[in-house]
Amino acid sequence: MSQLSSRITRYAAVVSLASLASLALAACGSSSDKGAATAPSGGPELVSANTLTVCTHLSYKPFEFKDSSGNVIGFDMDLAQATAKQLGLPKVTIVDIDFASQTSGAVFAAKKCDMAMGAVTINDKRKQAVDFSTPYFSATQALLTKKSSGVTDLASLKGKKIGVQTDTTGQEYAQKNKDANGYETVVFDDLPTQITGVQSGRVDAIINDNGPLLDFTKDNPDFAVVKEFDTGEQYGFLFQKDNANAAKIKDAFNAALKKSIEDGSYKESYKKWFGSEPAVMPSVS
Template sequence: MSQVRSRILGVAAVVSATSLALAACGSGSSNNNAASNPSGGPQLVSQGTLTVCTHLSYKPFEFKDSSGKVVGFDMDLAQAAAKQLGQPDVTIVDIDFASQTSGAVFAAKKCDMAMGAVTINDKRKKSVAFSTPYFSATQALLAKKSSGITDLSSLKGKKLGVQTDTTGQAYADKNKDANGYETVVFDDLPTEIAGVQSGRVDAAINDNGPLLDFTKTNPDFAVVKEFDTGEQYGFLFQKDDANAAKIKDAFNAALKKSIQDGSYKASYKKWFGSEPAVMPSVS
């Protein structure tokens, strides 16, 4: 999900239970359907496509357009990775965020990689492998312009919306006692934003990218504060797995190529309305 669309790991018991549940219900992603890349590349969970897990909607990184097609900045990179792997299509699996950052989706063979503006941190590295960082972000505070809220300190005695399992939630919890607000947890970004719109919460914290995108079409709202958390996003892969490492290498190669040929910059400008202030560092 700053960590545009940021998230934190679940406890081990939840991870284990999620893995078992996914394995039990996943007939379409079982090993029986796994297929080797015709060009001799890595084995994929489904033939003829790169299967990518995400948690919709997280505009402008991944969301459905008016036709129902999944588009966005992350999606452009996923399609570049599919091309690198010789695959004609990308198949999206919409699934909860925690099962991605825990690695449960990979244990259950649900997808080849996962995306969602996921902040790279040491806790998550214990469960999943990350690509080369592809995006820099911060946490941001969204509020109505008429609210008088300018910072966390303005929220004393008020309610702050957070998205579950994100770095935004972690940041809010860390600063809660010092600023005297109550946190209200939402399952995803759209319901969190709706909470601010309806007045259920006084403000919301999340990655700066999607919140800034929201304000473009909602002029009564503003990102009143950004917090320099120094976050970087990465795509997720199964940890300590030789086959997954090949898929990760293909993504990293596609990212490098997109930076070199200008397609990364073009995609960034398309989805964010400006050129990136800092380009990802790839070797």
């Protein structure tokens, strides 16, 4: 959500249950057995029986996005599938929901999902609302613009507009450097509308995680990532805070991550989605 990405946008307080009724949900996959469903072999209770239900905010290519058949795929999805396997579950069900309701913990309070993903940057503010997995990805922020724009860095945006994704690390970084560089920020709800904003000329450049923006340039040669900003970001999967049952699911994710690093499947997935081997491997014990 940092993440094409450092996606980085994402309420500081847990949303009330009353407001949760208005959340719009779109699920890929389904199960009618809601509630105290249990994973095989006495595992944790699940939102739905026989599936690991995962919240995310689509689309954030190459971390999570739909293919031509409507299936959710991507780097994060590979790790979600590995976690389901670790729990002995046959499938993953995706719930597409806004980013802020994940980082606030609202989706867990409402029992919408067992865990959440989306290139979410681990930070102290979010730790107040949710628990994070072991960090699984290191990222930087990136500046994307048309090659013909003349924009090369934040200073060259003076008097111009930069698009940011709400509640993300990119938004925070752009706001922090706004006065020094004299640009205007324009807020978008998600990465696709942010990219549309720079394509249409509504904004002169956008800032977001380097992964999805670099991926975008592969198929859009008129655009380029002209600058990256080392913000020391690491991504994690999200879980309900201070909950023993959720801790079991988190442990399964961490175990699946460790196994994928040891057996080489992490590198294979990384190369598949990003085109190269990771410069920095996650540190797991």
